[in-house]
Amino acid sequence: MTEATAPSAAVAEPDGLDLETMRESARRLLADDAELPTPEELETLTLLLRGHMMLLIPAVEDAARLLPEDAVPRACxxxxxxxxxxxxxxxxxxxLPAGIAHAQRLARSVNALCDHAVNLDGVHR
Structure with missing residues (x-):
């Protein structure tokens, strides 16, 4: 994780969210070939994932609430x-291992929220 990568070009996505960049942040911890971060990298990545979640949560929640109360995609x-x-x-x-495990859980939430953002955006079009 010592190599920095240039951010990908923003793609028009649900609510203007750059889901590809968010998914890339999650992959840094979840990929099969992911390198262990240093403590400093882990702190930065954890803050980044938390920021992604803070953007995704209201977007997914707002989109879900547009569905009928008994809709399965809404409940999920x-x-x-x-x-x-x-x-x-x-x-x-x-x-460090406990911090990595925590950040990996955040990364899995980012991925799941991205999936819901895409799925719910398709429902509303």
Whole structure:
């Protein structure tokens, strides 16, 4: 994770969110060939993932609430939002492995929220 990559060009996505950049941030921790971050990189990446979640949560929640209350995609998206909010409230452990595990959970939430943003955007078009 010592190599910096240039951000990809922003693509018009749901609510103007740059989902590809958000997914790339998550891949830095979740890819099979991901390198272990240094403590400094981990702190930066954790803050970045938290920021992505803070943008995604209201966008997904707003899109889900446009669906009927008994719609399965609505229930799934709102459950994901609830879990993401819970994860935002958690603190990472004091060790590097615990911090990495925490950041990986945030990354999985970012991926899931991106999926819901795309799926719900398609429902509303």
């Amino acid at each position: 998206a709102l459950a994901c939002v609830g879990e993401a909010r819970m994860r935002l409230g958690l603190e990472p452990g004091r060790t």
